[in-house]
Amino acid sequence: MKINKVAIVGGTHGNVFTGTFLLRRWASNPSEITRESFITKPLWANPKAFYENKRYIDADLNRCFFRTDLNNEAIHTYEGNRAKVINAVLGPKENPAFDFTIDIHTTTSNMGVTLILVGGDKYDLRLAAFIKSHVPDVNLYYFKDQGGDHPYLTSVTPKRLGLEIGPIPQGVLRHDVFEQANDAIRLTLDYIHRVNVGDEPECDKEVEVFLHRNNLDFPVDADGNIYAMIHRNLQGKDFTELKKGDPMFITINGEVITYDEEAIAYPVFINEAAYYDKKIALSLTDKITMPL
Amino acid sequence: MKINKVAIVGGTHGNVFTGTFLLRRWASNPSEITRESFITKPLWANPKAFYENKRYIDADLNRCFFRTDLNNEAIHTYEGNRAKVINAVLGPKENPAFDFTIDIHTTTSNMGVTLILVGGDKYDLRLAAFIKSHVPDVNLYYFKDQGGDHPYLTSVTPKRLGLEIGPIPQGVLRHDVFEQANDAIRLTLDYIHRVNVGDEPECDKEVEVFLHRNNLDFPVDADGNIYAMIHRNLQGKDFTELKKGDPMFITINGEVITYDEEAIAYPVFINEAAYYDKKIALSLTDKITMPL
Numbered sequence: 091m092k093i094n095k096v097a098i099v100g101g102t103h104g105n106v107f108t109g110t111f112l113l114r115r116w117a118s119n120p121s122e123i124t125r126e127s128f129i130t131k132p133l134w135a136n137p138k139a140f141y142e143n144k145r146y147i148d149a150d151l152n153r154c155f156f157r158t159d160l161n162n163e164a165i166h167t168y169e170g171n172r173a174k175v176i177n178a179v180l181g182p183k184e185n186p187a188f189d190f191t192i193d194i195h196t197t198t199s200n201m202g203v204t205l206i207l208v209g210g211d212k213y214d215l216r217l218a219a220f221i222k223s224h225v226p227d228v229n230l231y232y233f234k235d236q237g238g239d240h241p242y243l244t245s246v247t248p249k250r251l252g253l254e255i256g257p258i259p260q261g262v263l264r265h266d267v268f269e270q271a272n273d274a275i276r277l278t279l280d281y282i283h284r285v286n287v288g289d290e291p292e293c294d295k296e297v298e299v300f301l302h303r304n305n306l307d308f309p310v311d312a313d314g315n316i317y318a319m320i321h322r323n324l325q326g327k328d329f330t331e332l333k334k335g336d337p338m339f340i341t342i343n344g345e346v347i348t349y350d351e352e353a354i355a356y357p358v359f360i361n362e363a364a365y366y367d368k369k370i371a372l373s374l375t376d377k378i379t380m381p382l
Numbered sequence: 383m384k385i386n387k388v389a390i391v392g393g394t395h396g397n398v399f400t401g402t403f404l405l406r407r408w409a410s411n412p413s414e415i416t417r418e419s420f421i422t423k424p425l426w427a428n429p430k431a432f433y434e435n436k437r438y439i440d441a442d443l444n445r446c447f448f449r450t451d452l453n454n455e456a457i458h459t460y461e462g463n464r465a466k467v468i469n470a471v472l473g474p475k476e477n478p479a480f481d482f483t484i485d486i487h488t489t490t491s492n493m494g495v496t497l498i499l500v501g502g503d504k505y506d507l508r509l510a511a512f513i514k515s516h517v518p519d520v521n522l523y524y525f526k527d528q529g530g531d532h533p534y535l536t537s538v539t540p541k542r543l544g545l546e547i548g549p550i551p552q553g554v555l556r557h558d559v560f561e562q563a564n565d566a567i568r569l570t571l572d573y574i575h576r577v578n579v580g581d582e583p584e585c586d587k588e589v590e591v592f593l594h595r596n597n598l599d600f601p602v603d604a605d606g607n608i609y610a611m612i613h614r615n616l617q618g619k620d621f622t623e624l625k626k627g628d629p630m631f632i633t634i635n636g637e638v639i640t641y642d643e644e645a646i647a648y649p650v651f652i653n654e655a656a657y658y659d660k661k662i663a664l665s666l667t668d669k670i671t672m673p674l
Contacts, residue, residue: 111611111634112634114607114609114634115634115635118634118635119635143658143659198551198554257551258551259490259549259550259551259552259655260551260552260553260655261552261655261656261658262490262653262655262658263608263611263612263653264611264612264614264617264653265611265612265613265614265617265632266614266617268611268634269614315406316555317406319403319555319556319557319560320555320556320557321557322556322557322558322561325556325557325558340557342403342404342406342407342410342560343407343410343411361554361555361556363551363552363553363554364553366435366553366554367435
């Protein structure tokens with residue numbers, strides 16, 4: 091598969107500084123993201139939210155890319171407009187100018203370097219396996235493609251890779267996270283180039299992925315207020331086995347709430363700051379192996 | 383010294399969840415903060431900022447308590463008004479109804495449990511030493527009292543203790559931090575009670591404190607934009623020796639900037655999210671010993 095145009099998007103969420111500052115680095119060092127076989131375009135997604143140090147101004151930009159919304163002139167939020175601009179530059183979704191989008195995100199959860207795969211064909215899985223072969227503790231977080239349209243920024247182009255790195259607070263730069271993101275992007279561009287020029291890297295026969303199962307909400311009181319926290323035994327244990335009977339929450343009054351399903355789970359996005367407003371406490375995944 | 387009324391303040395900054403949720407805990411468990419020899423009043427400082435998940439709405443509430451501002455009716459920001467309300471309840475500063483304020487803060491820096499002492503007499507130092515005798519890794523961060531008025535919330539009452547616990551992202555609850563704060567407050571109330579009833583705990587002859595020296599800004603470019611990060615060797619190394627030649631920053635282009643003073647420093651508030659808008663990267667302290 092020949093990729094001709096790759097977009098690297100940073101600052102989709104304004105309080106995620108890593109992408110914004112990587113874009114500033116590449117502005118002075120464009121050779122780092124240049125490969126002979128394709129054009130690379132860095133794109134700063136939500137400058138206003140960065141300047142206000144907020145995830146978004148009016149609406150989460152990374153949920154603004156449903157086709158119906160992109161084509162609805164009546165949507166006039168800041169991010170609704172911004173999505174249309176990005177769609178005009180990288181897309182339009184119906185007939186996109188760009189082939190591949192890399193979107194840089196960070197998380198307050200202890201997810202290390204996680205590659206987000208939504209659906210994804212052999213190309214995507216082999217790309218992820220290639221990155222993992224160079225950075226062994228990379229995690230692959232896989233969502234089944236349920237068909238239909240997606241609201242995510244990267245849905246503008248036919249191919250995509252979502253980066254999710256943590257733990258890092260919102261509104262903070264960290265040297266280690268900055269370098270992890272830069273390394274993962276370098277490897278992604280290397281892989282695309284090598285496949286482009288017929289030098290596809292060899293890979294194993296299969297790869298371990300964490301398949302999204304469901305989100306779990308925080309316990310709430312009668313007024314709908316969160317009244318429990320992630321239990322200290324679970325804090326930071328993203329991608330680690332969670333078994334029936336393991337503590338999951340502790341209420342503010344000290345009662346422990348355990349995980350009660352028979353099936354072992356691998357939790358992710360544990361205690362992610364951005365999901366408190368939706369009252370999501372964590373997500374559960376199943377560890378599976380997929381052929382390459 | 384007899385203390386008759388103690389205020390425990392939470393949520394002075396809206397995106398610091400720990401205090402807000404401790405107040406909710408104590409609403410169901412008031413005995414935890416009740417002691418026979420004084421009245422305890424829990425106070426939720428900035429509810430609106432909590433609901434908007436921001437540090438503040440118009441102005442940092444913890445800088446709104448200068449006497450001239452409290453007495454200036456023309457100041458009509460949300461926090462300016464809120465400061466006047468709090469001053470009316472706990473103060474007024476000129477003749478306060480309350481004797482002691484505990485203010486609960488958290489930080490994205492790796493400061494563990496830090497007690498903030500502004501000036502402070504033997505009572506304050508012995509209280510801090512008492513807490514440290516039960517929680518040995520507690521740090522005492524000491525500011526010389528330069529005289530004059532202070533803008534901090536706790537300046538409303540004659541005595542005070544500031545709690546600063548981390549690392550924790552903004553907009554997140556952590557079980558461990560929640561318990562650390564609860565423990566430090568329990569010990570504070572215990573100490574006040576014991577001194578009140580003539581049962582002052584014995585203490586060592588001296589205590590180690592970190593004396594505030596100065597703040598250090600992030601390097602900025604010609605446009606005033608931050609263009610460097612805390613170097614990975616310094617990240618998380620609060621209260622740890624920093625020597626001449628040690629890496630302090632790394633620019634986004636990869637150049638290392640070292641610490642160049644002869645005097646050994648003990649950095650604190652390294653990479654605190656709330657200080658990015660002031661471009662403060664860290665503060666330096668000197669480790670000294672003070673008599674008790």
